[in-house]
Amino acid sequence: MIITKKRDYEELKENIKDYRSFFLLGCSECATLCCTGGQPELNSMKEELEKEGKKVTGTFVAKTGCQVLGTKVELKPFKEAISESDCILVMSCGAGTQTAVELYDDKPVYPTNDSLFLGNMTRLQMFDERCSLCGKCILDKTGGICPVTACPKGLLNGPCGGTNEGKCEISPDAECAWVRIYNRMKRLNKLEEMMEAVKPKDWSAHRKPMNLNAREKAQSKK
Amino acid sequence: MSFKSALESGKFVVTAEVGPPKGTDIKEMLHHAEMLKGKLDAVNVTDNQSAVMRINSLAICKLLLDMGHEPILQMTCRDRNRIGLQSDLLGASVLNIKNVLCMTGDHPNAGDHKEAKPVYDIESVQLLSVVDLLNNGRDMMGNEMKGATDFFQGAVVTPEANPIEPQLLKFEKKVKAGAGFFQTQAIYDIETFKEFMGFAGKFPVKVLAGIVLLKSAGMANYMNKFVPGIRVPQGLIDEIKSAGKENALDAGINIAAKHIKQLRDEKICDGVHIMAIGAEDKVPAIMERAGLI
Numbered sequence: 001m002i003i004t005k006k007r008d009y010e011e012l013k014e015n016i017k018d019y020r021s022f023f024l025l026g027c028s029e030c031a032t033l034c035c036t037g038g039q040p041e042l043n044s045m046k047e048e049l050e051k052e053g054k055k056v057t058g059t060f061v062a063k064t065g066c067q068v069l070g071t072k073v074e075l076k077p078f079k080e081a082i083s084e085s086d087c088i089l090v091m092s093c094g095a096g097t098q099t100a101v102e103l104y105d106d107k108p109v110y111p112t113n114d115s116l117f118l119g120n121m122t123r124l125q126m127f128d129e130r131c132s133l134c135g136k137c138i139l140d141k142t143g144g145i146c147p148v149t150a151c152p153k154g155l156l157n158g159p160c161g162g163t164n165e166g167k168c169e170i171s172p173d174a175e176c177a178w179v180r181i182y183n184r185m186k187r188l189n190k191l192e193e194m195m196e197a198v199k200p201k202d203w204s205a206h207r208k209p210m211n212l213n214a215r216e217k218a219q220s221k222k
Numbered sequence: 223m224s225f226k227s228a229l230e231s232g233k234f235v236v237t238a239e240v241g242p243p244k245g246t247d248i249k250e251m252l253h254h255a256e257m258l259k260g261k262l263d264a265v266n267v268t269d270n271q272s273a274v275m276r277i278n279s280l281a282i283c284k285l286l287l288d289m290g291h292e293p294i295l296q297m298t299c300r301d302r303n304r305i306g307l308q309s310d311l312l313g314a315s316v317l318n319i320k321n322v323l324c325m326t327g328d329h330p331n332a333g334d335h336k337e338a339k340p341v342y343d344i345e346s347v348q349l350l351s352v353v354d355l356l357n358n359g360r361d362m363m364g365n366e367m368k369g370a371t372d373f374f375q376g377a378v379v380t381p382e383a384n385p386i387e388p389q390l391l392k393f394e395k396k397v398k399a400g401a402g403f404f405q406t407q408a409i410y411d412i413e414t415f416k417e418f419m420g421f422a423g424k425f426p427v428k429v430l431a432g433i434v435l436l437k438s439a440g441m442a443n444y445m446n447k448f449v450p451g452i453r454v455p456q457g458l459i460d461e462i463k464s465a466g467k468e469n470a471l472d473a474g475i476n477i478a479a480k481h482i483k484q485l486r487d488e489k490i491c492d493g494v495h496i497m498a499i500g501a502e503d504k505v506p507a508i509m510e511r512a513g514l515i
Contacts, residue, residue, distance in 0.1 A: 170329045170332075
């Protein structure tokens with residue numbers, strides 16, 4: 001899921017100082033699990049704004065805020081509330097914010113959150129980055145542990161000299177990605193596979209902005 | 223004699239490190255380089271070491287070459303992508319720099335520009351392969367070049383890494399990628415180093431033991447605490463302490479000289495790489511006491 005955290009409120013206040021009325025848009029997926037854009041967070045944002053004498057014309061938690069058409073349909077009943085507002089505050093990720101930008105191109109839209117990373121939820125409210133969406137997976141060569149993400153240098157061929165009793169020099173709380181990979185490959189009896197040098201990564205596999213037309217692929221298969 | 227021929231001749235090779243300064247005043251560095259002239263088989267010039275921004279390695283290598291030194295160009299992958307690295311290697315080649323030490327490089331987090339975007343487009347093992355390709359007249363994409371390079375390429379290894387197994391695996395990859403010589407992280411425990419050499423000695427590469435001059439007991443304690451892969455035994459720290467504050471540096475010089483002498487007398491490795499870290503003027507004293515000059 002996309003991990004978000006609340007933006008600095010003073011910065012947001014500066015963004016919206018000239019507006020009087022707001023529509024709040026959350027998301028029931030990642031932002032709800034991150035407690036940055038579920039109904040409780042929308043409610044407290046509403047209270048906060050009202051405390052400052054501003055008006056909230058409506059709130060809605062979209063099913064999946066990054067799904068443009070679905071969100072458009074869901075927001076139909078809120079047409080009036082949205083048009084009454086000076087500005088939309090999106091309480092999900094950068095993708096959700098830009099869904100609103102696409103749907104309301106004549107209305108100011110501001111994000112209330114910073115979007116951090118693609119994360120695994122390890123415990124309630126605890127998230128780890130394990131995949132960098134680099135475009136060309138190498139998990140097949142590294143025992144299923146991604147060094148592009150878990151190693152601060154993104155090393156592909158083994159640890160640097162900074163391994164400290166199995167910990168990472170840069171993030172001392174984290175285990176060295178390459179010690180983890182080595183131990184796992186050893187357990188799987190696959191150390192031999194690690195002897196082959198991994199070639200330089202093809203970074204063109206992640207050339208921004210990425211897009212994918214999976215529909216086209218499915219059709220061409222037929 | 224070139225650095226490569228010196229290693230091949232079987233003589234005990236000595237190199238030392240010169241760190242380019244931050245800023246354009248190079249008087250002190252040149253003075254140190256002058257003191258080392260004629261004493262070393264090569265001078266190793268660091269590449270923004272510890273991720274602290276300084277003069278680049280290439281410019282200083284060229285100045286030292288013009289002085290009559292044999293420079294080793296350190297190249298890290300932290301600050302340049304594969305285009306920049308290859309381009310700088312070609313530049314070094316036409317400036318007649320013959321040796322290159324390939325490293326991944328300390329993370330910007332360790333340095334004085336912590337907000338920098340680290341590059342790491344490729345890393346040490348891959349950079350070694352790139353040098354090999356350039357030596358064979360082709361770039362990384364297989365494009366034919368007009369004129370090949372002729373580098374002697376080396377790499378680094380940490381014999382005290384903990385755990386050691388993944389480090390040795392990477393060492394082997396570096397050998398396969400074309401490393402002809404290795405420079406080690408600082409070693410202070412000759413017995414552990416012998417164990418490492420028991421492994422490294424099986425490969426057709428030359429190994430220079432890293433000797434970092436201990437300038438005080440505080441420095442030793444600091445490295446033990448904060449520099450992974452460096453372990454100064456308590457016995458050595460006590461030795462420096464008992465020498466007293468005024469004589470601490472002298473005791474450090476003795477320790478370095480004693481280690482070098484043992485490495486050479488017992489033929490444990492192919493040479494040493496002395497890192498005096500700001501006290502380059504003490505390198506001749508270390509060498510004298512080790513019986514090298």
